[in-house]
Amino acid sequence: xxxxxxxxxxxxxxxxxxxxxxxxxxxxxxxxxxxxxxxxxxxxxxxxxxxxxxxxxxxxxxxxxxxxxxxxxxxxxxxxxxxxxxxxxxxxxxxxxxxxxxxxxxxxxxxxxxxxxxxxxxxxxxxxxxxxxxxxxxxxxxxxxxxxxxxxxxxxxxxxxxxxxxxxxxxxxxxxxxxxxxxxxxxxxxxxxxxxxxxxxxxxxxxxxxxxxxxxxxxxxxxxxxxxxxxxxxxxxxxxxxxxxxxxxxxxxxxxxxxxxxxxxxxxxxxxxxxxxxxxxxxxxxxxxxxxxxxxxxxxxxxxxxxxxxxxxxxxxxxxxxxxxxxxxxxxxxxxxxxxxxxxxxxxxxxxxxxxxxxxxxxxxxxxxxxxxxxxxxxxxxxxxxxxxxxxxxxxxxxxxxxxxxxxxxxxxxxxxxxxxxxxxxxxxxxxxxxxxxxxxxxxxxxxx
Numbered sequence: 001x002x003x004x005x006x007x008x009x010x011x012x013x014x015x016x017x018x019x020x021x022x023x024x025x026x027x028x029x030x031x032x033x034x035x036x037x038x039x040x041x042x043x044x045x046x047x048x049x050x051x052x053x054x055x056x057x058x059x060x061x062x063x064x065x066x067x068x069x070x071x072x073x074x075x076x077x078x079x080x081x082x083x084x085x086x087x088x089x090x091x092x093x094x095x096x097x098x099x100x101x102x103x104x105x106x107x108x109x110x111x112x113x114x115x116x117x118x119x120x121x122x123x124x125x126x127x128x129x130x131x132x133x134x135x136x137x138x139x140x141x142x143x144x145x146x147x148x149x150x151x152x153x154x155x156x157x158x159x160x161x162x163x164x165x166x167x168x169x170x171x172x173x174x175x176x177x178x179x180x181x182x183x184x185x186x187x188x189x190x191x192x193x194x195x196x197x198x199x200x201x202x203x204x205x206x207x208x209x210x211x212x213x214x215x216x217x218x219x220x221x222x223x224x225x226x227x228x229x230x231x232x233x234x235x236x237x238x239x240x241x242x243x244x245x246x247x248x249x250x251x252x253x254x255x256x257x258x259x260x261x262x263x264x265x266x267x268x269x270x271x272x273x274x275x276x277x278x279x280x281x282x283x284x285x286x287x288x289x290x291x292x293x294x295x296x297x298x299x300x301x302x303x304x305x306x307x308x309x310x311x312x313x314x315x316x317x318x319x320x321x322x323x324x325x326x327x328x329x330x331x332x333x334x335x336x337x338x339x340x341x342x343x344x345x346x347x348x349x350x351x352x353x354x355x356x357x358x359x360x361x362x363x364x365x366x367x368x369x370x371x372x373x374x375x376x377x378x379x380x381x382x383x384x385x386x387x388x389x390x391x392x393x394x395x396x397x398x399x400x401x402x403x404x405x406x407x408x409x410x411x412x413x414x415x416x417x418x419x420x421x422x423x424x425x426x427x428x429x430x431x432x433x434x435x436x437x438x439x440x441x442x443x444x445x446x447x448x449x
Contacts, residue, residue, distance in 0.1 A: 006170050006224045010069045013061065020054035020061075020072025020117065023170075027074045027119055031168045038168060040139040041159040043079050043089065045120040050074065053117045060115075068237070070227070071115025076163045077173040079121040080128060081105045082204040090206040091124040091156075093137045094316055094323035105204025107215055107232040108173065114231055119169050122159030126328045128175055128208045129309065131183045131395040132382055133158030136325050143187050143376040145421050151376035154184030154395065160218045161188040171219035171228050177208045177305060179371075179399025181216045182411035186371035186423025187395075191444075192218045192411045193225040194402060196431050199233045207312055211304040212403045222410070222441040229433070244442040247281025251426075252361060254369040257292040258398045262373045265415070269422035270370045273414040273447055280446045287367060289360065291353045295404055298349045301342040302334035310335025327388060354405055362429070365439045369398050371411040371423025398425060408433045410440045414447050 004012070012018040028047050031038035038045075057072035066072070077083070080090045082101035089095040104112070112118065123138050125131075133155035134140045141162040143151040153162050160172025161184030174181040176194040185192025197214040207213055217228035223240055230238040253274065262270075278284050309332045321329065361367055372395050382388040402409035407430050414424035426443065428436030 003167050003220060004170075005221045006070060006073055006219070006227060009073050009170055013072055014069060020057040021051065023072065024050050024054040024074045024117055024119070027168050030166060031119065031163075037141045037162050037166055040141040041123055041162040041166070041168060042076070042120045043091065043123050043138050043159070044086065046118060047120075050117050050119050057115050057117065066115060068114040072117060073115075074117045074119050074169045075111065075171045075173065075228075076119050076122045076160060076169040077108055078124055078157055078160050078175060080124065080175060080206040081108050081121075081173060083108065083118070083121075086121070088206055090127045091135050091138065092126045092324065094320040101204070103204060106201050106234075108204070110231050110234060111228070114237075122157070122163055122172055124158055124160075125156035125180075126325045127206065127309070127313070127332070128156040128177060128180055129305065129328045129331050130155050131179055131392050131399075132388070133184060133187075134379070134382060134388075140379055142379070143421070144189060145376055150379045152187060152379055152382065154187035154372070154376070156180040157184050157192075157218060161185055161190060161192070164188075164218050164220065165190050171217045171224055173228075173232075174216060174218050175205065175208075176214045176216055176403065177212045178396045178403050181218055182371050182399045182409060182423065182425060183395050185218050185411045186413075186425075187376040187421055189413045189415070189421035190218055190220055191222055191225050191413070192216070192423075193229055194409045195229055195233065195433050196408045197403075197406060199431070199433060200229070207308070209305040209308040211308060214403070222412070222437060222444045225410070226437045226441070229437075238437070240441070243445065244438045246277070246442045246446055248283065249281075249365045249439060249442065250283045250285060250363065251277065252285050252287035252364040252367045254292075254367055255286055255288040256290060257295070258369045258373075258401065260373070261394060262370065263375050265375050265420045266370050266373055266422050269415045269419065270424065273424050277443065277446055282443075282446075285364070287361070287364075289357050291356050292401060294349070294353060295401070298346060298353070301346070302338050303346065306331060306335035307338045307343055308335070310338070327385065350404060357405060358429075366426040366428055366436060368424065368426050371399060371425040373398065375420035375422060402427045406430050408436050410436065412440060412444050412447060
């Protein structure tokens with residue numbers, strides 16, 4: 001039976017069928033289950049403060065004064081968001097001895113003001129610099145599919161995805177620089193949302209790339225993500241309103257650059273999803289954007305992530321190099337070799353590609369592709385460094401297009417129940433977030449039917 005959504009939990013709270021302390025206790029019980037993934041999904045569990053907040057929300061609701069309909073619903077936050085009094089480690093041993101944060105990140109504080117209860121801090125790829133979800137410091141949580149084998153959860157928001165799919169909170173706050181909300185959502189079978197980067201303030205979060213970073217949720221439905229996103233952005237709370245008609249929507253299916261090396265399961269699930277959407281009246285258009293094939297060459301010197309990560313990390317590396325995962329360290333160190341000219345050329349090339357593509361997608365409701373070309377690989381596969389790098393690049397390839405183009409994007413599950421998880425990614429226009437969420441909800445209705 002599917003786990004409840006935020007809207008269902010809010011209705012149950014309003015009607016007295018449950019209480020916040022019950023929801024939080026259930027989530028904490030799952031986190032603490034020694035047979036589950038809680039010990040790997042979370043790097044810090046805040047059970048005491050979560051229970052205190054839950055009791056407070058129940059008291060406010062009993063008095064008719066809840067701060068919002070969602071007061072008392074438990075969520076998790078990725079270990080790169082600041083919380084007053086807590087150390088922000090970014091999934092790294094290098095920051096384990098850092099001073100606690102003095103101020104909570106605005107995006108988290110806005111959710112707390114609405115009454116959401118933070119259960120704790122979730123695991124992640126070290127410093128968010130990998131799409132695999134592997135963490136040698138705190139362990140690697142396993143995708144819910146084929147746990148006997150032990151498969152990658154996707155990264156970098158690995159713990160957020162596993163926590164959400166396993167009932168350890170109704171949503172997890174993640175970040176997305178090249179796919180870090182959408183990749184783990186795809187590999188764990190849930191929804192992952194990447195807003196247009198400038199909509200949600202980055203203040204109070206550890207950076208990977210200030211050019212590409214964006215903050216978004218992973219949750220069990222488009223509506224869950226849309227609500228959390230609106231609150232994080234400081235906007236009016238998202239309301240579903242009338243559903244968008246599916247018939248007549250225009251989706252452009254990306255060709256070329258994103259179509260290489262698909263698993264057969266990905267091909268089958270994605271093509272089946274397109275067939276179902278077409279049968280529902282969606283107009284499918286094959287879309288070739290040859291400029292996308294230029295992205296690897298444009299990023300050949302390291303890209304925004306390496307250069308901007310190096311600028312932030314260089315002093316910490318000088319002091320605590322031995323505490324870094326060597327694979328992450330090598331990625332950051334590429335930025336040391338980038339020149340000012342390299343960075344300027346990269347910035348100009350990005351602007352040129354964005355300008356060339358924008359008019360060719362403006363007539364579409366969304367551009368679509370599989371979120372990842374692979375179903376979750378075994379964790380053991382990436383113990384070999386060559387495979388680590390190859391699989392990492394493949395998992396990031398499709399999703400990073402939206403970050404490079406400065407657009408919003410979302411991953412929806414499109415596989416059949418019981419099959420390996422496959423994500424269906426929709427990409428919208430820059431600042432077209434509200435429209436894309438409405439389109440995604442309509443598509444979700446077809447894919448779930």
